[in-house]
Amino acid sequence: MLKVAVMGASGRMGRMLIEAFQAADDCRLHVTLDKGDEVRAGLAGADVMIDFTRPEATLAHLAACADLGVKAVIGTTGFDAAQKAEIARLAERTAIVFAPNMSVGVNVVLKLLDMAARAMHEGFDIEIVEAHHRNKVDAPSGTALQMGQVVANALGRDLKACAVYGREGVTGMRDPSTIGFATVRGGDIIGDHTVLFAGTGERIEISHKASSRAIYAQGSLRAARFLAGKATGLFGMADVLGFA
Numbered sequence: 034m035l036k037v038a039v040m041g042a043s044g045r046m047g048r049m050l051i052e053a054f055q056a057a058d059d060c061r062l063h064v065t066l067d068k069g070d071e072v073r074a075g076l077a078g079a080d081v082m083i084d085f086t087r088p089e090a091t092l093a094h095l096a097a098c099a100d101l102g103v104k105a106v107i108g109t110t111g112f113d114a115a116q117k118a119e120i121a122r123l124a125e126r127t128a129i130v131f132a133p134n135m136s137v138g139v140n141v142v143l144k145l146l147d148m149a150a151r152a153m154h155e156g157f158d159i160e161i162v163e164a165h166h167r168n169k170v171d172a173p174s175g176t177a178l179q180m181g182q183v184v185a186n187a188l189g190r191d192l193k194a195c196a197v198y199g200r201e202g203v204t205g206m207r208d209p210s211t212i213g214f215a216t217v218r219g220g221d222i223i224g225d226h227t228v229l230f231a232g233t234g235e236r237i238e239i240s241h242k243a244s245s246r247a248i249y250a251q252g253s254l255r256a257a258r259f260l261a262g263k264a265t266g267l268f269g270m271a272d273v274l275g276f277a
């Protein structure tokens with residue numbers, strides 16, 4: 034029986050994870066922790082930590098995991114480059130699955146995007162549109178950024194150099210080498226992502242729309258089970274799902 038610690042337990046994802054344990058007969062909740070709780074004491078004895086909180090909190094939790102030999106599933110988004118490098122360093126000391134979207138569907142879409150971008154490498158403008166609930170604090174979503182990264186890699190472009198995050202005023206004509214991002218925030222939208230390939234005479238849209246956070250919780254438990262056989266290393270959902 035896998036002993037799992039859930040961080041950010043009162044958050045939207047924390048609550049969804051706790052519910053997911055009711056249907057899991059091979060995992061049990063070792064501890065649920067919230068802001069202000071004693072992290073190291075809580076994590077001691079857990080096999081895997083699942084963390085959907087905020088970047089600074091996740092890094093502090095991960096450091097404790099590395100010290101205690103606890104593996105980690107990280108769903109938090111909004112990390113900067115230095116924070117991602119820190120996660121990679123910590124993965125030399127414990128096994129980590131780090132993914133901005135734990136759903137099977139989004140990870141299938143990432144594979145489709147790689148194929149689509151290679152096939153439409155010329156004559157198509159690429160724009161990524163994402164929509165989330167009014168309480169989301171980071172933008173663009175981690176998923177949108179990963180979609181952009183997959184497309185940029187497939188096209189041999191540097192995402193840092195070609196990303197355009199929103200437009201306003203007299204922008205000039207669209208530079209065909211750019212990848213555009215647009216963000217919508219409102220209501221209780223769980224998570225919609227569309228990648229648009231706009232050509233001349235045709236356009237292709239590849240979309241994923243979440244209608245329940247249970248998909249992220251189920252994916253997280255799958256990632257926790259995957260880690261049971263690993264000692265160290267940084268993995269993504271493609272590894273967990275066997276797509277890598």
Ligand SMILES: NC(=O)C1=CN([C@@H]2O[C@H](COP(=O)(O)OP(=O)(O)OC[C@H]3O[C@@H](n4cnc5c(N)ncnc54)[C@H](OP(=O)(O)O)[C@@H]3O)[C@@H](O)[C@H]2O)C=CC1
Nearest residue numbers: 041043044045046068085086090108109110133134135249
């Ligand atoms: N990878 C994936 O599949 C998914 C990723 N996410 C990501 O997960 C993260 C959380 O999302 P969501 O559950 O909607 O957010 P919530 O704001 O609902 O929950 C976050 C939780 O983390 C807690 N928290 C915040 N700061 C700290 C801290 N310093 N120490 C400990 N706990 C802290 C919050 O406590 P308090 O309320 O007291 O501040 C809250 O309980 C986001 O980054 C989101 O983008 C979300 C869904 C799917």
Ligand SMILES: O=C(O)C1=N[C@H](C(=O)O)C[C@H](O)C1
Nearest residue numbers: 110133134169174175176224
């Ligand atoms: O904050 C959310 O809610 C979500 N965040 C993740 C992201 O930033 O991509 C995943 C999902 O879209 C829900």
